[in-house]
Amino acid sequence: MSTHLLDRKDVDERLTWDLSGIFKTEEEYEATVKKTEELTKELEEEFKGKLTTPENINKCLDKLRSIAELLTLAGSYAYLAVAVDQTNTENLQRQMKFRNVASNIESRISFVESEIIQQEEEVINKAIEGSKENANYLKEILRKKKHALHPEVEKALSALSPVLEVFEDIYNMAKLADMDFGTFKVEDKEYPLSFSLFETKWEYEKDAKVRRAAFEAFYRKLKEYQHTIAAVYQAQVQKEKIIATLRGFDSVIDSLLFPQKVERDMYERQIDLIMENLAPHIRKFAKLLQRIHGLDEMTFADLKLEVDPDFEPEVTIEEAKRHIEEGLSVFGEDYREMIRRAFSERWIDFAENRGKATGAFCATPYGAHPYVLINWADKMREVFVLAHELGHAGHFYLAHQHQNIFDSRPSLYFIEAPSTMNELLMANYLMQKNSNDKRMKRWVLSTLISRTYYHNFVTHLLEAAYQREVYRIIDEGGSVTAPTLNKIKREVLEKFWGDAVKINEGAELTWMRQPHYYMGLYPYTYSAGLTIATQVNKRYLEEGQKALEDWKEVLKAGGTKTPVELAKMAGVDITTEKPLLDTIQYIGSIIDEIIKLTEELEK
The missing domain is CATH 1.20.140.70 (Oligopeptidase f, N-terminal domain)
Incomplete structure (x- = not known):
């Protein structure tokens, strides 16, 4: 593109x-x-x-x-x-x-x-x-x-x-309309830069000089806006605290968990166990990337590198449609027909243009079909992103057919389970389709780690850990400024990455990149949803179609049950730490398999 x-x-x-x-x-x-x-x-x-x-x-x-x-x-x-x-x-x-x-x-x-x-x-x-x-x-x-x-x-x-x-609107206007990133220069060559280009292209650039120069230019521009965005964020969390107090909650965290129908210990456990138990596995993956790319040191600017950047296939939108249709066909003909309609009836916005929201999302208006926004980059990785968003689409497509508007939307805790389940099913499909191709198998597994699990278990989990510290300050009657937010973010990053990754100057401004902080306790739910999805996918691989039939019933249930009840319908008990620990162990096993395949391919 x-x-x-x-x-x-x-x-x-x-x-x-x-x-x-x-x-x-x-x-x-x-x-x-x-x-x-x-x-x-x-x-x-x-x-x-x-x-x-x-x-x-x-x-x-x-x-x-x-x-x-x-x-x-x-x-x-x-x-x-x-x-x-x-x-x-x-x-x-x-x-x-x-x-x-x-x-x-x-x-x-x-x-x-x-x-x-x-x-x-x-x-x-x-x-x-x-x-x-x-x-x-x-x-x-x-x-x-x-x-x-x-x-x-x-x-x-x-x-x-x-x-x-209004606070999220102000943030988005600053980010998408006011911030002009211009260009950056490497060895007399100029490269265009924007929020979208950085997140879809330059973070993955294999040329270290270009990648790190883009990182420096991107964060230099963010730094110019840090005090403005911090003031907006302070207003957001102060509003949440005031409303929490008015409604009789001792903690803003308890107030924000209340509509999710989730106990405080489930929230705390999700963050604490991942920070402690997942970090060693992800550090091992970072070390592998460092070795593959011959880097003297692994920095925060290098974490989005691909295991095999020269291999990732280019994919047209038509090819993506075919892959997704085939990969998710295990759900049955009704689900497959929804995917066909999504492409033929233009439910999806693929274009990259000035002023468009970054990343991807799915909107699900009751009484109309879903809409998916994506910034398409002609890469196979986008197939996973699109399958993820179509997971949201499929969820509410089914829920809206079976529930009225009052009952259609489940707790935020559960929202990311159907979307991440689709990513895992796409990985199953691509692994089976390329069972004799070690390089393709490694690409699929490394995409699962660097995209699916990194996105949900690392990026958003580190957001959640940072967000929890912000709310603790607010609960104690304090306030947050840009230096405070930068300090919290840097400490969270340094704790997770340890000695394996150098945290570049500017990385502490990463809190400025996500709109999730204006959506309550959203970040931690990504890993919560993917934990459920991982266990359902495991059940599917062991038990077959019955697991998917149960899953479709879960999707149809919409918001008629609590997250614990929905997970139980799918055969997962999230009242214990076992599903999360099993999922962390599974992530570790994928990383070990990637290392093994890398060694075999290097022989």
Whole structure:
């Protein structure tokens, strides 16, 4: 793919997603927003001050579901247009206008939960008995009861949501619209640099001079913005702490774990065990990379090097489609058909253009098909990234077919399990397809380590360890500045990598690269999800199709069960440390196999 970033208007339409899957015209979008406002007014007039009986509660919630569905569609339409082009002022204005409308609607409908939560438990329990559709929503209200605020306070918080949720927007605007990385020079040759180019190209560059020069230039630019981004992040965590205190939580961590339906010990265990037990295996992998590439020392700037950079196949989008379709065909024809539709109906945005969000994500608006954003780089590694995002798509494609909007979304703790499961299935497929090719087998296994497990068990886990320290400071009444954040990040990196990797100057600014810190306790859930996926894949390899049939039932369950219950449906007990320790041992065994294959290939 070209290193020159096009403007969005100049991108080949076939590489872009088609938002007409949500609304065919701007007029249809506007009409939906208007209808949502009208339904909100009707809901207020009919039910405000009257949610005192089980019958009224259920009638109100039935209408609230319709509002939620329309609001989700309109919000997704506004957001997705901006995600692919932060420089388009028309799209930005639409999104800002929608947020104001949505905030007003959310403020006006906040009476629903506030009034229900004020009722006696007997009334709520009778409402639960009276409606299967609303039962889980009402059970969650009962769970929240002791943390509820006065209805007027809840209304005020809802009204303030555009202000309270603005911090991630400011971060993204600074990162994607304001930061101009320009070019960097190596031996009189200039190379273009951007957030996307650094993360998709230069981090993997095998020429050490170019790779390290890109690293220095990239982090030099980040450093210029460190105080601004730190101030935004301080505002984010301070907001979270204030709300936690208002709701009666002693710790912001407990407050953020509450909606995930996860015990504190599961969160702490995930971070502590990986920091302690995984580090020796990953350091061994770093040493292997150092030896393969003939580096005098292994630095943080070298960690994304490939085991075999000259081997990775170039892959077209059409070839990727074939690989993914075949690799995930084990899920059955219905899943395979979803993948075909994702490509043929333009659910996926492949293009790289100025102002587009970095990385990859999947949006899953209820009432429409999923949408996947990726910055396609014509490399086989992107097949794993795309399979990952299609794992999210498949999850909610099935959940939306079997659950209403209240019940469709599981805990954040579980979200990354279906996506990472797809990566493991793709690895199974590629290993079987190339069983006699040692070099290809090594590439697949090293991709599992350097991408799948590194991304989820190292990158995001180190984010989680850093994030935990930030919240501890906030819980103790402190605040964080750029020097504090840099110190925390450097200490986390040095603890994990030990003497195996030199932490370059600038690496401490890595906290500036991820938007996850504006999403609550998200980073640790990547390793939690992949732990579940690893154990389900292990079961599939041992027991066959029954494991995948059980897994599809888990996906269909959506948000009707807790993470512990969902994992149990798949045959995994996450209340103990065994699945995590087994997964760490499995990672170690893959690294040992890569070392063995490397030695055989070098003979």
